[in-house]
Amino acid sequence: MVFIESRSGEVKKASLEAMGRARQIADASGGRVDAVLIGSGVATLADSLADRGAHRLLVCDSPALEDATGDGIARELAAIVGQEQTDIVLLSSTSLGKEIAALSAGSLGTCVAADCVDVQIDGTDIIIERPVLAGKAHLTQRVLVRPAVITLRPNYGEPMKGAENAAVVSVDAVAGDGSNEPRRIETMESDDQKVDLTEAEIIISGGRGLKAPENFELIESLAATLGAAVGASRAVVDAGWRPHSEQVGQTGKTVSPKLYIAIGISGAIQHLAGMSTSRNIVAINKDPNAPIFSVATYGIVGDLFEIVPRLEEELRSIL
Amino acid sequence: MKIAVCLKRVPDTATRVRIGGDGKSIDPADVQYIISPYDEFALEEALLIREKAGEGEVTVITVGPEAASKEVRTALGIGADAGVIIQAEVALDPRQIACALVGVLKDRGDDLILFGRQSVDSQGAQVAALVAREMSLPFVNDIISLEIDGAKVRVGRDTDGGREVIECPLPAILGCDKGLNDPRYPSLKGIMAARKKPVETVEAQPVEASLETIELSLPPARPEGKIVGEGPDAVSELVRLLREEAKVI
Structure with a gap:
């Protein structure tokens, strides 16, 4: 059943x-x-x-x-x-x-x-x-x-x-009077119909390498191009840049998308734990020794502020 | 208000896992244990409710080995009033843990029973729900706001595309998520005071297993990846690989 x-x-x-x-x-x-x-x-x-x-x-x-x-x-x-x-x-x-x-x-x-x-x-x-x-x-x-x-x-x-x-x-419902049950009294839908991270096919995640919360616009824009969900590392959630609902890792969501793109995320063990069952992992990071490259299917070493806009441009031209 | 907070002792999230000699559990050597991070939100919320009401009692309860007294003492140092350790030296399945907790909870008459939304080791997000059904109490998981209103509690939680507010009669069982509050650290004074707080140790009643572990293994190694290149000039090749090799876009 x-x-x-x-x-x-x-x-x-x-x-x-x-x-x-x-x-x-x-x-x-x-x-x-x-x-x-x-x-x-x-x-x-x-x-x-x-x-x-x-x-x-x-x-x-x-x-x-x-x-x-x-x-x-x-x-x-x-x-x-x-x-x-x-x-x-x-x-x-x-x-x-x-x-x-x-x-x-x-x-x-x-x-x-x-x-x-x-x-x-x-x-x-x-x-x-x-x-x-x-x-x-x-x-x-x-x-x-x-x-x-x-x-x-x-x-x-x-x-x-x-x-x-x-x-x-x-089938008939067995529902009683509901007096001893939780009841929903209010629902607020956000305007953008977000895909839940755990169900997303593609996730674009950002970390501290983005340097400032407003730079997450790069991540959001790329995610919109790919119809992807936005994720974040614990560091940027704890810093208050992003909501906890976007946190990927052992104390956030464990995800297994078909494609996970980690941008400016070094790859702390508790983050890797949350995403290493993804089918394909792309890592973009300026540090060639970042642990994220050890689980990446494809990696690009370099400045994300140059790479991500180019990536979005090329994807736009083919999608 | 009488509040019970159920805690689990788990390996620190920074732990590198090695498999134990039995092939069914982790090797505990060199593993640091902590209170499961989501349970800290439950404890903090209980303390906030007690402080706001100006009265009340917060008891932390755990099912685990004798060594879990360390985590219980930590919780007492943070501010809980009393602790209960339900001793279990062997690994239990979620139903066995739930039944052990019910054995202690059923006669306590708590107004509120708080859990973390899930443990960070087995991540089943189910023990609180199993306890709720055994005790015929309402249950809501993943809460990020809580407001007591007489004999009711109003809680909020995120949904896929928004937020919902749920009203629930007391007593109730709630699973706490990150975002509910900012857990405090134990103070030196708190740690000193914790030494004098009561900790009771009880035995778990045996319950038949529902799940039998056959094997615990390390995850299959990921196939060797490749560095496509450096800088923005590598982007074209990455896009080609994603389309033609990985076939994901």
């Missing part, structure tokens, strides 16, 4: 990846994939999920869930999982996905195999692999309980397209 997360009326790509991964597991082990939508007004998303690899689409759409946070959503998910005798519950390892997974696991009397980069079925065994210590080590574990609640790191599954149409089944 796959929990589907959406935002601003669109299914998250990370959820489609989880669906694709679930379908691979089901095909290999002779199982069925149920995708689950939970919330207020989520039924409208069903069409976009029809051919994404699920056999059935369970829709729990209730106005009672309008102000629900992860707490209320997890209560519904645990109830559905219980009714359906599910073996594996897969969620994407986003902030909300992690909260819902943990609370659902709590209701089900189990715990989460969290932030996995691989899930393998070996006979009746479920074996997962996950980075720990922000990627400084890899842990291989056997899940001893059922249902196995697993969160999958974004960018570690392939979305499916053109699968057979899923049968839509509507």
Whole structure:
């Protein structure tokens, strides 16, 4: 069973990846994939999920869930999982996905195999692999309980397209009066629809080499050209140049994009820990001995104030 | 107000990891341990609430080896009133840790139970949630603002594209994120005072494991990278490699 997360009326790509991964597991082990939508007004998303690899689409759409946070959503998910005798519950390892997974696991009397980069079925065994210590080590574990609640790191599954149409089944909400539940009382959307760092395909990160907070304009402009998310080192977050939501590293976000461009970042061990599982890493730094070059796929040594504008210009001319 | 803060002892983030002889855990030799950084925001918030109210009691609770008394003493030096160590010399899975905490928390009658949003070693972001479900208390993670209002608490957190404010009845369990406050350091006076504060040691009740560790290994080495060149003249070649070799743009 796959929990589907959406935002601003669109299914998250990370959820489609989880669906694709679930379908691979089901095909290999002779199982069925149920995708689950939970919330207020989520039924409208069903069409976009029809051919994404699920056999059935369970829709729990209730106005009672309008102000629900992860707490209320997890209560519904645990109830559905219980009714359906599910073996594996897969969620994407986003902030909300992690909260819902943990609370659902709590209701089900189990715990989460969290932030996995691989899930393998070996006979009746479920074996997962996950980075720990922000990627400084890899842990291989056997899940001893059922249902196995697993969160999958974004960018570690392939979305499916053109699968057979899923049968839509509507599910009643179990929501109570909500008196002992957190309720959302206010939502503020920022104008720029930011991609969450952990889900981004491309991240452009800046560090102290930018010399002043206003110079992050170079990073933002390059990110806009590539449709990328903006990241930052701990040094510049602690200096108050950038918000903590942009911090990459062991005390910030652990990311695995397809392309990570580190600009003016020397590469402290706790930063490297947070991004070294990226598929491709580009480092731009004036110090040829900076540790960031030890993990870089491609490096350019030199003055970022000369290199970054040129890079943006060349990218603009081809994109 | 009675507040419990749950702390975890973790390797310092500057640690270079070596795998231990059992192939399932890190080699503890030369590893410096610290209070998991997010837990410091939880402790600071508890102290701020106590100071604002002018009364209250802050107890730090940890599950770990006897050596975790060092981190508990640090927390007492920073300002907590009392400490509890739930002794576990072997590594526990998240459910086992949660159940150990519940064993202590269930009879305390705290108004607020604070955690860090996740530990920086196992990064599962789940023990607080598991405790919340065991104790039938509401839970919100990743909070960056907190305001007590009678029998309710209002908390704020970042979402992908903005911010949300959540109202939650007390008692509640909250996971604290960076941005909530600026944790203070222990003062010399605080460290001296900490020596006289009570620390209780209890045994964890055994709970069956949900996850079994097969192996802990170092991550696969990254393939050797290349320096494309120096200065802006190397940009064209970089763009070509990103397009033709890496195929990412």
